[in-house]
Amino acid sequence: MPQFAANLSMLFTEVPFMERFEQARLAGFTGVEYLFPYEWPAAELQQALRTNSLTQVLFNLPPGDWGGGERGIACLPDRVEEFREGVLQAIEYARALECTRVNCLAGLKPADLDEDLAWQTLVENVRWAAKQLEAEGITLCLEAINSRVDMPGFFLDTSARVMRLLEEVDMDNVRLQYDLYHMQIMEGDLLRTVECLLPWIGHIQFADNPGRHEPGTGEINFSNVFRELDNLGYNGWLSAEYRPATTTAESLGWFQLTS
Numbered sequence: 001m002p003q004f005a006a007n008l009s010m011l012f013t014e015v016p017f018m019e020r021f022e023q024a025r026l027a028g029f030t031g032v033e034y035l036f037p038y039e040w041p042a043a044e045l046q047q048a049l050r051t052n053s054l055t056q057v058l059f060n061l062p063p064g065d066w067g068g069g070e071r072g073i074a075c076l077p078d079r080v081e082e083f084r085e086g087v088l089q090a091i092e093y094a095r096a097l098e099c100t101r102v103n104c105l106a107g108l109k110p111a112d113l114d115e116d117l118a119w120q121t122l123v124e125n126v127r128w129a130a131k132q133l134e135a136e137g138i139t140l141c142l143e144a145i146n147s148r149v150d151m152p153g154f155f156l157d158t159s160a161r162v163m164r165l166l167e168e169v170d171m172d173n174v175r176l177q178y179d180l181y182h183m184q185i186m187e188g189d190l191l192r193t194v195e196c197l198l199p200w201i202g203h204i205q206f207a208d209n210p211g212r213h214e215p216g217t218g219e220i221n222f223s224n225v226f227r228e229l230d231n232l233g234y235n236g237w238l239s240a241e242y243r244p245a246t247t248t249a250e251s252l253g254w255f256q257l258t259s
Contacts, residue, residue: 002226002229002235003031004237004238004239004255005029005030005058005239006027006029007240007241008024008034009034009035009241011242011251012027013248017040020032021049021052022052025052027248027249027255029054030053032054033057033058033059034059035059035066036060036063036066037097042097049097049098057239058177058203059094059099060103061103062086064076064079070108071108072106072108074105074106074107074126075106075122077118077121080124087128094138095136101139101203102139102141103141103142104125104129104140105143105145108155109155127171130171130174138173139175139202140171140174141203142165142177143176143177144158144159144176144177144179144183144186145157145179146181146182146185149185158187175202176197176200178203179207180225181207184220190220190225195228198232201236203236203237204229204237205239205241206220206240206242207240207242208222213243214251214253216254226238
């Protein structure tokens, strides 16, 4: 049976960030993820995890200037040194939080950047990061994010592009991070796609579409999706990465049905 984690960047935002760990535990989650840990001391996050008996499931590598609109720098040839420094910083946090999975955001490709140069930069950066993480027993995930609604210009916007990247990098600790919301927008046919890609999937996130709200608010049949993942033997984490349509507490009906 898959395990469910709460994304604390989107859920329980009714309270300050450090209080969300307790809220996740009280709601019944056993794992948490969030976009980035770097704003808080690792020791403080570590204590929150231990106090609430929670597993740190995932976080992202440093994304560049997130507040300024950057969404990762892995495909940018003039930011390679910054990318590598970010990988080393992520490793320090992963050690402290006992996190075995980090996600790499490929970034937005500038219109004037050559496609082949961006791709080769991404391949080399991912391969370098994977080698550093391999020594720590950490899996590097690569996420496809839809370029139609949420991130126009995002360099990895389909599962096929991520799979091509995985093939070129050719490292055992590199996996696809499959987000049901993003791939419903870009591809659809979720059940068949998940079945085909399951051997390469390292992590799954979800939200309904349209709106990126909780299951039951849109077009995805989550009962079928969760059942199929169970039938396929997926035993990894399923992370709730959605924006509650009202409050987090009111959005958790789907979770109570799976508990």
